[in-house]
Amino acid sequence: MSQELKPCPFCGGTNLQVTEASSYVMCYGCDADGPVGRPADAAIAAWNNRAAPVPPAGGEPNLNRTQEQWRLVDAKLCAKQNSEAANEFLILDAQYDIAILGSYVTRLQAEVAALQARLTVADQRVDDLGSKAKLYDQLQNGAELLPNGWVITIKIERDGGGVTLIDPQGNDIDYPSNRESMGDEIEDAIEEALALQGES
Template identity: 25%
Template sequence: MSEELKPCPFCGQQDAFVEQLDSDASVVICQGMVDEHSACLARGPVGVQQSDLEDQPGRDAAIAEWNRRAQPAEAEGVVDTGSDAWMALHLLDRLSVDSSDELRVMQVEGIVKSMSAALSAVTAERDRLREELERNQLWHKQTTDAGAICMRERDQLRAEVEGLRKDTALGSVVQRACRDLPEGFVIAVWLEKDAGTLELCLPDTDAVLDDFDGDTFAEKISNAIDAAMAAKEA
C-alpha cells in the first residue's frame, strides 16, 4: 500500500496526483489553483520503478520522494540539501509564469527561505566533512607515530637478542675449549678497543697459528679448537 500524498509545500493545497512519465517512472504534480487563472503545477522528484509487481511503475517511489522532501531532514539527523534547493528552483520557475505582484512577493520570500535553508544545510555538511577529515588526519598521524615507535622498539629488541646470542655463543665455545682443547695447546686472546687477536700456541714449540676463519670471536675460537684437535691427531 502506497503512502498518502502530503500537502504541496508550495501552495499548501491537498490537490496533487501521480502521473506516469514512461514505462518505469512516475512523478507527483500539484494542480492546486494559486489564483483565479494559475495552477501551482509543482512537480516532485521522479520516482523510478522498484518492482515488476507495481501497478503503476514508480508510483510508490514518486509519492515517497514527494513526502520526504516536505519533511524536515534534521528530525532524523540527516542533512538534505536537495529538498530546499529544489523548492527554490521551482519557485524561480514560477516567477516567469505568474503575473500577480502579491504572488511574486510570496514566491520571492519562499525562494529566500528555501535557499537560506539549503545554504545552511550545505554549510553544516561542509563543517561535518571538515571535522571528519581532521579526525582522520589525526588518526593517521597517531597511527604513523605508533608504527614508527614499534619499529624502533623492534630494532632495539633485535639488537639485544643478537647481543645475547653472541654472548651465549662465546660462553659456549669457551666452555668447549676448557673441555676439548688437547693438553699443551693454548688459545691466547688479545683484546683492545675495536680490535682483537687470537692465536693457537702449539705445545713444546714456539710455533703459533693465527689464521682462523670466522665472522665472530666465538667462531674463530671454535675453529682454533678444531685445529688443535687435528694437530693432536696428526
C-alpha cells in the same frame, strides 16, 4: 664523556647510563634504550638527537558523528529534503570529522614510527646478545674439546685482539684462520689442536 645526556624522552627521567659493552643509553626510570652507537659519544649523540615520542592517541577520535551515522547519510536525499543551511551544516560536520580523522591517523603513524625505532634498537640488542652467546658457547666448546696440555689464549685490545694456540710443549702454533670473529678463530684453533693431536 664529552656530551651531557638529555633527559629521557619517554619519562623525563635523568637516571641514565651509557652501557660499556654495547654503547647505548639506558633509562633506569622506564627501561627505555637508545640506539646503539660506538664509541660511547656516538650513543650519547643518538640519544640526545632522537625525536621525542608522540603520546598515545588514547582511544577513538572525538567525532561529530559515528561511522554508522555517516553511512546513513544519503547525499541525494539530503539535496531534496534538507534546507541549504542544514546541508551546509552537514558539510561542516563532515569537514570537521575528516580533519579530526586526519590528525588521528597522523598521530597513529607517529606512534608506529616511534615503536619501529624502539624495535630497531631492541633488534640490535638481540643481535649483540646473540653474538655474546655464540662466543660463550665457543668458549665452553673449547673447554670441553681442547686436548689435554693444549692452551688457547685470547688477547683483547681496543678495536681488536687475537687468539693464540699453544701446544703441550709451549710452542705457539700457526693455524689457518681468516675469519673476523674471535669466536670463529677459537673454533679454528680447536680444530687445529684436535687435528695435530690426532697426528701424534
